[in-house]
Amino acid sequence: MKCYRKIVVLTGAGISAESGIRTFRASDGLWEEHKIEDVATLEGYIKNPKLVLDFYNQRREQCCLSDIKPNLAHYALAKLEREFSGDFLLVTQNIDNLHEVAGSKNVIHMHGELLRARCSHCAQVFSWSTKEMSIHDVCEHCKRQGGIRPNIVWFGEIPFALDIIYDALFDADLFIAIGTSGHVYPAAGFVDEATSAGAYTIELNLASGAQKSNFDEMILAKASISVPQLVTKLLAK
Numbered sequence: 231m232k233c234y235r236k237i238v239v240l241t242g243a244g245i246s247a248e249s250g251i252r253t254f255r256a257s258d259g260l261w262e263e264h265k266i267e268d269v270a271t272l273e274g275y276i277k278n279p280k281l282v283l284d285f286y287n288q289r290r291e292q293c294c295l296s297d298i299k300p301n302l303a304h305y306a307l308a309k310l311e312r313e314f315s316g317d318f319l320l321v322t323q324n325i326d327n328l329h330e331v332a333g334s335k336n337v338i339h340m341h342g343e344l345l346r347a348r349c350s351h352c353a354q355v356f357s358w359s360t361k362e363m364s365i366h367d368v369c370e371h372c373k374r375q376g377g378i379r380p381n382i383v384w385f386g387e388i389p390f391a392l393d394i395i396y397d398a399l400f401d402a403d404l405f406i407a408i409g410t411s412g413h414v415y416p417a418a419g420f421v422d423e424a425t426s427a428g429a430y431t432i433e434l435n436l437a438s439g440a441q442k443s444n445f446d447e448m449i450l451a452k453a454s455i456s457v458p459q460l461v462t463k464l465l466a467k
């Protein structure tokens with residue numbers, strides 16, 4: 231394998247699947263039970279805030295169960311961050327905290343985090359514990375009630391830290407996408423940005439998607455197997 235100096239990794243729901251967190255689009259995925267517009271849009275929240283808060287309360291509860299733990303893929307990426315001597319950026323679409331639990335220090339959660347909240351009235355963002363979020367909660371900053379929402383990017387909203395992500399993509403010589411179906415933009419377009427910047431691109435997934443892949447290389451295996459193998463090769467250089 232070539233020696234790379236600037237790596238950007240993008241992860242999706244597939245990296246957490248073996249930890250027991252359901253993906254969105256699998257046949258047993260979350261969207262099978264819920265309409266996106268009901269639980270993952272601002273319009274859905276305005277129409278029925280309780281339904282949306284309950285949906286994310288369930289996600290948060292599931293995520294923080296004691297038997298939900300990072301898997302070997304999360305640990306391998308934490309090791310890559312610790313031991314790689316070049317530039318490394320980990321971007322995740324996931325709202326769980328498994329990368330952090332595995333030891334990753336610098337993670338961009340471009341779609342937000344279950345363990346952070348935002349007040350719709352004063353826009354303050356703050357940590358949220360495992361407790362349930364309710365329409366009766368009062369913001370500690372502006373003292374108004376009824377505006378607390380998960381700090382999660384819903385469909386139609388702009389993902390976080392895009393400037394940092396695009397800067398890293400334009401500079402990268404290796405882009406790796408792990409466990410993402412490539413349906414949700416702008417993340418699905420990162421491979422094209424990285425390619426136009428001259429990076430080599432690798433996709434790690436369980437199965438190839440319906441569309442023709444835009445990646446230079448595809449590795450089909452469970453993330454818990456493919457990610458540690460790839461990290462070992464990258465660190466051997």
Ligand code: NAD
Pocket residue numbers: 241242243244245246247248251252253254255256259260323324325326341408409410411412413414434435436437451452453454
């Ligand atoms: P997705 O459900 O659309 O796609 C998951 C992908 O992972 C699929 O391509 C699937 O083939 C692959 N996959 C499944 N198991 C795998 C495994 N063991 N190893 C490797 N690959 C595996 O998810 P997405 O592309 O991340 O995009 C949808 C949205 O889902 C994102 O916005 C994300 O925020 C959200 N989401 C997050 C979580 C989480 O935080 N864990 C869970 C569900 C959805």
